[in-house]
Each structure stands twice: as C-alpha cells, then as structure tokens.
Amino acid sequence: MNIKEASQITDVPASTIRYYEKENIIPAVDRNESGVRDFDDHAIRRISFAKKMRDAGMEISTLKQYINLFDNVEDSEDEQLALLVEQKRLMEEKRDKMQEAIDHLAHKIENFDTHMLRIEDELRSMKANKKERL
Template sequence: MNIKKASQITGVPASTIRYYEKEHIIPAVDRNNSGVRDFDDHAIRRISFAKKMRDAGMEISTLKQYINLFDNVENSEDEQLALLVEQKRLMEEKRDKMQDAIDHLAHKIENFDTHMLKIEDELRTMKANKKERL
C-alpha cells in the first residue's frame, strides 16, 4: 500500500512516516516499479507501535534505541526488557500525575458554585488588600 493509505490506517501523517523511515524507526520501505513506497503489514505494525509510544510520551531517542536493540543487536533481550520496563514506569508516573490533576479539576468543577466561587472571591479580596497596603 502507498504512504497515503498507510497514513490513513495508522493515523500517522505521511511526513512523520517519512521521518520514521529516515530515522530507522521503521524498516526501509520497498518501492514499486514507479518508485512509490509500498508498505507491508510489518511496516504498518511498526508505525502503529511508534505512534502509541510517542503518544504516551516516549522520546524519539528512546524509541530509536529500542528499535535498534530489537532489529540489530543479538542477545539484547535483557536490554530490551529493561528499557520497556523503565518506559512503562515513566508512563505510569505521568499517568498518575495526570490523574491527580484530573481529580483536582473534577473536585473544583463539582464544587464550583458552593465552594470555588467563595474561595476565589476571598483570594481576590486578599490580593486587593495587599495592593492597597503597598
């Protein structure tokens, strides 16, 4: 399939797919007789994997490191696993921080009329009083 179809299937812009190929995040893509890229299922799976990891915050350098270990280094299973475990830990940490922020906002929304407007008014008053003293 061509790059347009690969982009539609994976949700990754064609420019990003070309970048992934240039940076060896996906394997070199075969071209048909007309010179048009011809993506196979392996490339689609790799693009999808890269998208998921990037969406979750994995750095390009880490993604490249993992792909290099996976594709080119024999007996690198321990390194691959360690890298994946560390990335999972980092993602879980980010998720927990995000969940804490979501919970905080949900509390503010749920209590907006009964609590938040009162507190915000008090803070504005305190700020105005502080300015008057200066």
C-alpha cells in the same frame, strides 16, 4: 499500499511516516520499480506501534533506542527486557501524575459553586480596598 493509504489507516501524516523512516523509527519501506513506497502489513504495524508509543509520550529518541536494540538481535536480551520494563515504569509514573491532575480538576468541578463564591468575595474585598485607598 501507497503512503496515502498507509497514512489513512494508521492516522499518521504521510510527512510524518517519511520522517519516521528517515529517523529509523520504522524500518526502510519496500519500493516499487519507480521508487515509490509500498507498505505491507509489517510496515503498518510498525507505524501503529510508533504512534501508540508517541501518543503515550514516549520520546522519539527512546523509541529509536528500543528499535535499534531489537534490530541488532546480537544485543543482550537482558538489555532489551530492561528497556521494556523501564519504559513501562516511566509510563505508569506519568499516568499517575495525570490521574492526580484529573482528580484536582474533578475537585474543582465538584466545588465549583463554593469556589466561585470565594472568588467573588475576594473581588469584593479588593474593590473595597481600592475605594479605601482613594
């Protein structure tokens, strides 16, 4: 499979796939005789994993760490597990912050009428003030 197909399947731009390969976020992809990339299932899965983590806000540098750790299998398993656990914790923290913001917006939406009246009141009093000052 060439890079265009890989891009369509994973919904990651070809330029980004090349960039990910250069940055070692995905392993070096196989090439045919003329140097053209040939993506297999494994490659596709690695791209999809990278996308999923990026979409969830994991930084490139962390993703790289994670992958290097797993590529050097000699590294301590504890360290690998710890990284997984830590990243999960960070993501949960971020998810909770998002939930807070969602709740905040939901509240504003619910009280929209009241909210609008308050703003209009403020505006009226501002205009009154302006006239007084003239």
